[in-house]
Amino acid sequence: MAFYRRHLWGGMLATGLAMGAVGVWLAQTGQLDRFINADEWPKVPMLLGIGILSACFPDIDTNSKSQRLFYRLMLLLDVWLIVQRDYKSAALLGLGGMLPLLGKHRGWTHTWTAAVLVPAACFLLPMLITQRVQLFLGICFVISVSAYVSHLILDGYIGTTIQRMRRIFQ
Numbered sequence: 001m002a003f004y005r006r007h008l009w010g011g012m013l014a015t016g017l018a019m020g021a022v023g024v025w026l027a028q029t030g031q032l033d034r035f036i037n038a039d040e041w042p043k044v045p046m047l048l049g050i051g052i053l054s055a056c057f058p059d060i061d062t063n064s065k066s067q068r069l070f071y072r073l074m075l076l077l078d079v080w081l082i083v084q085r086d087y088k089s090a091a092l093l094g095l096g097g098m099l100p101l102l103g104k105h106r107g108w109t110h111t112w113t114a115a116v117l118v119p120a121a122c123f124l125l126p127m128l129i130t131q132r133v134q135l136f137l138g139i140c141f142v143i144s145v146s147a148y149v150s151h152l153i154l155d156g157y158i159g160t161t162i163q164r165m166r167r168i169f170q
Contacts, residue, residue, distance in 0.1 A: 004059075004064065004065040004066055006154055007055050007056060007059070007066065007150075007151050007154060008052060008055060008056070010055060010150040010151065010153070010154045011051050011052050011054065011055020011056070011147040011150050011151065012048070012051065012052065012055075013150065014051065014055065014146040014147045014149065014150035015047065015048055015050075015051025015052070015055075015143055015146065015147050017146065018051070018142055018143050018146035018147070019044075019047060019143065021142075022139050022142055022143075031135070034135075043136065047139065047140065047143050049073070050140055050143050050144055050147070051143050051144070051146070051147040052069075052147070053070060053073060053147075054118075054119065054143070054144040054145075054146075054147035054148045054151075055147040055148065055150055055151050056069055056070050056151075057070065057100070057109065057118065057148060057151070058109040058110050058114070058148065058151045058152065058155070059109075059151070060100045060101075060109070061100045061101065061103055061104065061105050061106075061107060061109050062105040071097065074093065074097050077093060078090050078093050078094060081093065096121070096122075106155075110152065110155065110157060112149075112152065112157070114148075115145060115148040115149050115152060116145060118144075118148065119140075119141050119144035119145050119148060120141065122140075122141075122144065123137045123138070123140045123141040123144060124137070124138075124141055
């Protein structure tokens with residue numbers, strides 16, 4: 001795809017902006033100290049990875065560089081889950097990875113609904129299942145939605161959405 005690099009850079013920019021906004025929010029709520037220690041810093045590259053994967057996700061429904069990158073990283077994560085003996089998570093990841101292939105290109109993966117529901121299934125659903133609010137999963141959700149939306153904006157979906165809304169309200 002010609003826009004592969006543009007989506008990567010857009011996703012990284014959106015991730016950086018979202019991480020900055022989360023950092024400001026954490027500082028204002030007095031929770032930033034929890035994240036400024038040696039044990040928590042490995043989460044920063046993880047957040048960047050989540051942002052990049054989320055920015056690539058809408059294009060995994062077609063043969064593209066985004067699809068290859070996404071599935072290679074997903075394979076590594078699945079192998080890691082299996083090595084950790086977390087077979088249930090590995091199976092769910094595999095099932096979730098097949099879903100985009102069931103639709104057509106620029107189908108359901110290129111919708112505003114998917115930009116919220118896909119990250120919600122990955123990051124908010126585990127909190128609902130375990131009935132424990134985890135701040136880090138909430139941060140992952142914000143990063144993921146931001147990067148996913150950057151893809152839709154770069155593909156021009158924000159313009160078509162605004163045009164549709166104007167037609168509705170005229």
